[in-house]
Structure formats: structure tokens, C-alpha cells
Amino acid sequence: MNKLLTIEKRNAVLKRMAVLLEEERAILKTVNQQDLSNYSGDDLAMEKRLLVDDTKIDNMILSLNQLADQDDPVGVERFHFTHENGMKISNKTAAFGTILIIYESRPDVTVEAGGIALKSGNKILLKGGKESVLSNLKIIELWHQALKDNEIAADWVEYLNYNREETQAFLEQPTQKVDLIVPRGGENLIAFVKKHATCPVIISGRGNNFxxxxxxxxxxxxxxxxxxxxxxxxxxxxxxxxxxIDTNLENWEVFARKVITELQLRNVIVLGDESVSKIGNIPQIESDLIWHEEFLDYKIVIGTTNSDQEAIDKINKYCGGHSASIITKNDSIAQEFMENIDTAAVYQNASTRFTDGGQFGLGGELAISTDKLHQRGPIGLQHLVTNKWYIYGNGQVR
Structure with missing residues (x-):
């Protein structure tokens, strides 16, 4: 295990990395264009995640500076107790050690995950997808420069440029100690990691938000x-x-048709259940299995419900455990909905697009967990720690 870096050292690396990203902005965009031209798939969502433009670089830099400004998440006292025999006992946050994140397509994760891990005192192993390898290797080069400029070993941020077979072998028999794995991507990636990993895994699962x-x-x-x-x-x-849509809503059909029209104007494919399909003149869903699907595309399903409880039951049955929102002026109905929906984030009168570490004031996130242990929702600095008990005595025996 690497010796814990001082908070001053950790912050200095983050700030230096922010400067290097600004200095190498043009080169990083050029390298990323090569990744984009090499990408031969037809997955529009993956291609969008792959792109590194000025806005994404601005956000990378902002994330690093926000992280540098945040309090140290390590060594925070969570509990203390003085034993009747005089021993002083406290529980404090502690770094995990080494964290492995496996992700697809997004070079900005190479910055954000590296930053969050480093700030929280952890070594990070980054395993990006083959489609973003040139962009990721360039960002890793900058991480190593930022570490070197602060006289810190380069292995605090390590890139695993492995194919699928090599990744499986590493998961099953790691060549170094790994304390936590976070897979961040589609359901196939998550299933692959869960099947082969030999240490704890936090699932950053599907959205499928309602x-x-x-x-x-x-x-x-x-x-x-x-x-x-x-x-x-x-x-x-x-x-x-x-x-x-609640069918108790006055003139719900008029509203549904308006939603359909506005979405279609934005090139969204709209499907409906039997009721919505009839009144909106749109294709009817072929099977209820579609309610389980996360689309990552210009596609949406609109259905009806006859009561708040029916809506709650349907969302809990089909959603991905990520986010759900109720639109209502009735605060007590909203509260009951929010308390009974089984997702990481619940909203009243706001878009699910806000489920994000930066938007929630965490200064970025490693991933968004749809697990309940040990953290749910955006995994920020505060959550990338475990805890440790400190006991101070002067000769006590039991």
C-alpha cells in the first residue's frame, strides 16, 4: 500500500493537472479526433461520450480545481467515546487503498476519477475502453507529469491498457492488491466484472429513469x-x-398529444402503451419488457396510470434504481412518492438530468451507484473512503 500523501501534496497534483490540461488542450483535442476517426461503431451515445471538446476540457479543469478546494475527506472523525477505563476511542475516515475503475468511451472519466481517487488518498487503476485509448494515454501522460512535478511516484495513477482477456485475468488474479472495483458502463460490462472480480464491486448501473x-x-x-x-x-x-401520465389529470389526452408532438419535433421516437398509442397516433409497445430498457438514444415510452400507488409500483418494478421524478403541486403526494420510490435519487418538479456529483455539490463523481452498499447515488470524495478505529490507551488490559 502506498504511504498516504499529505493533503498539500494531493491538492498540488490536482492543481498542476488542471494547468497541464489547459496547456495541452489543443494536443488533447487532436489526439481525440484520431480516436473519433478510428471509431467504427454506430452507437451514437458512445460517440458522444468519446468526444473531447473545449466544453469537456473546461469541465475537467473545473472539476480538478473544485476538488483541490474541498476539505480533506481522510481523517475526519465520525464517532468518539471515552471508555470507563480511560481509553480514548475514535472512528475516522481512511483511504481504501487501491481502486480500479473500468469504464467505456469517456476520456473525461480518466481525469475526474483520477482526481477524486487521488484527493481521497487512494491509488487508482484506470481501465478505459479501446475506443478512447489514445485520448486516455495522453491524459495519463499528463497525470504522470503532474505527479513527477510534485516528486510523487507515477504509480499513484496507473492505466491498464488491457484487452478483454487480460482484464478478465487481472480481475480473477490481480497482480497487485485491489480494494474496490467500480465498473462504469453498460449492463454487459457490469455483468462481466461481477462474474470475474475477487474483491468488492460497486455497481454503477443502468439509468432507465421515469x-x-x-x-x-x-x-x-x-x-x-x-x-x-x-x-x-x-x-x-x-x-x-x-x-x-395520471389519467385523473384533467384532459390528460390533450397534454399527452402535446408531449408527443414536442418530442417528435426534436427527432425523438415516441412509443406508447395501448391508451397513449390510440390517442397519440404512435406505435404501441410490443411487450412490457420494454419498460426495463435503458435506451441511450432519441427514444422514449409514454404510458398511463390510474393512481399514484400504481405509478410507484410500476416505477419500482421496472426502473434501474437510478432516478425518478414526480411532477405535482401537491407536496404531500410528492413526499409520499419520494419516500416509497426505490431509486438513488428522487425528485419533485425537476429533471432527472441533475443526478450528478457536480450538480449535487460533490465536485464531481467517480460513478453513480445503483447499489445500496456502501454508497448510493453519486460517489464523491466523501464516499471514496472507508473507516478505521483509533484507540489510545496507557496500559489497559481486558
Missing amino acids: VYVNAEANLDQALQIIINGKTSNISVCNALDKVL
């Missing part, structure tokens, strides 16, 4: 929230895939 339009909804808000959730960025896990 918006429920209650009978007492502000319909202007509902329309804007649905459009934003579906169309602002299709390639992210906090995007919207399903809409449920």
Missing part, C-alpha cells in the same frame, strides 16, 4: 422537464426514458 405526471401537475413544468430529461443529452445515465 417521470410521473401527477393529476395536480403544472403542465408547463412537466413538458419542459420531459423535454430536458430526454433531449439535452441522450448518452448519459441520468437521461429520461419513461413517462407515466
